[in-house]
Structure formats: structure tokens, C-alpha cells
Amino acid sequence: MRTLTRISGRRRVGYTVAAAATVVALGVVSVAADLTTSASTSKADAAAPPAYEQLTSGFLDKSSSDYFRIDLDKTSADYGHFVIAIPGVGLAWAHGTATVSPHSPTSTTLSFDGPGYLAADAVLDTEFGVNYRPQGDIKDVPVKLRGEIDGRHGTGSINVWIDGTQYHLSAAPAVGGADPVAAQLAASLVGQDWKAVYALADDSLRADMSQTEFVTWIQGELGSGHVDDVTITGDITYTTTSTGISYAQVPVHEAVTVDGQSKSADATLVLIHDQGSWRWLTTK
Secondary structure, three states: EEOOOOOOOOOOOOEEOOOOOOEEEEEEEEEEEOOOOOOOOOHEEEEEEOOOHOOOOOEEEOOOOEEEEEOOOOOOOOOOOOEEEEOEEEEEEOOOOOEEEEEOOEEEEEEEEEEEEEEEOOOEOOOOOOEEOOOOOOEEEEEEEEEEEEEEEEEEEEEEEEEEEEEEOOOOOOOOOOOHHHHHHHHHHHHHHHHHHHHHHHHHHHHHHOOOHHHHHHHHHHOOOOOEEEEEOOEEEEEEOOOOOOOOOOOEEEEEEEHHHHHHEHHHHEEEEOOOEEEEEEEE
């Protein structure tokens, strides 16, 4: 069983200064990952899991990196199809659809008990809890599902049984707590402490670049320049997407000197709740 935290997009950190708009930004650029590799399976194509693009609801259990995806669009041909991804176990899905029972305008009760499949060697998206790629053998297993999901806010609590073993997945929106990380990040940027900035970055960045590569690269981008100021200018705003990913938006005013010229602008430090802690994702 292998995990691929960047399956939903490889990212490179970029440091840019837009002189015309006097924008100072430490940004992350996404490049789509190649997901064209097909699974090598012992089953017919009919045993393949539903395409991840069709499963537009679900949540990521940040304590374990387990995640659940389901199609709750009643107009979709895949309505009720779901997958369960558990690192160390694999990707499981049902031969059929879950019974979907709306419980409130935002809450839905789910149930399933029947045949299913397990791809133990599937590649999983343990950072964002959205994507997956089956590979290796696919095994027939019984699958059972009981639980509730809030498709609008990406939260829920479910119990699943895969081949007789029970697992519990749950997620609640991150409600705060990013202030210390935001303050530490701002201080590290002003102090030119690039090792500390790297340590505060999300898993995707740190998987894509070593600390040495990051420090060498950012120093090369700045040259003889430096970050003069990063001041937090307002309250942090928290959001949780329909896929259960929580972000903290930190308003700041940044000033930098590059090539002997001082530039400043308002910006936003974007933090992501990554496996139980707030981490720097990008600046925009």
C-alpha cells in the first residue's frame, strides 16, 4: 500500500514581485499530475472504482488521512456510488450504490451492505482526500457502510466494514487556532529564516523539495534583496470546502527590497489544516 500526497497536483513554490502592481507574493503554482496510468488488475473493467471526478462530496479524516468520497448529485448517473480510502488498507468501493436518505438540508444518512472490491495497492491522496488511482490486484470483499455526511461542509461520521474489519472515519470543520502559526510564519519571513519557513510549509511542498533545495532556491530568487516587513493587518478568516479541506486566510501587508528597490503591497497568507496542524500553503 503506497500513498501519494501530491496526486491531486504537484506544486512548486514561486517567489514573484509584480512591479506594476507592487505585489509581493510567495506563491505556489500547481501543475496537474499525470493520472493516465491505468490499473493492472485481475478483474474486468466493470470492477473499476467510480471516477474520482464524479464523487463530489465527502470528507478527509485529518487524524488518520482516511477519506470518504460519494456522489450526492441526484441528477448524476453515479448517484450513491462511493469509495473509502484507508492508508495501509487500500481503496475500497461497493458493487452498487449506497442508500442515501436526506436527514436535513445539509445532512445525509448513508447505508450499504453488500459485495464490493478492495485495491490494496492503490495510490491514495492522503493530503487532500479527493483523488485516487487503483493499481495491482483487485479483491472481492464485503463492504458495509453506516453513517452521516454533511456534503456542503465536508464533514461527517461514518463506520465502514471492509472484508469484516471495522473502521471509523470522522471530520469536523477546523474552527480556529491558526494565529500562532501565522505569527511564526510572518516572523520567519522577516527574519529570512528560510529553514523555519520550510518547516511551516504543507506536506506537498516538503515532498516536492528538500530543505536545502528550498533554501538555495529562495536565496537565489531574492539575490541581495530581503523581506523587510510582514505585518498581520486583520482577523483570520476560516473556511472549509465541500471536500473537507480547511483553510485560514491571513491578511498581511508585505514589504520587500529587490534589486535595490523597495516594494510593498497587501497580501494574504493562506494556511491549510494539514494532518492535524496549520501549515503554510501559499501567499496571494
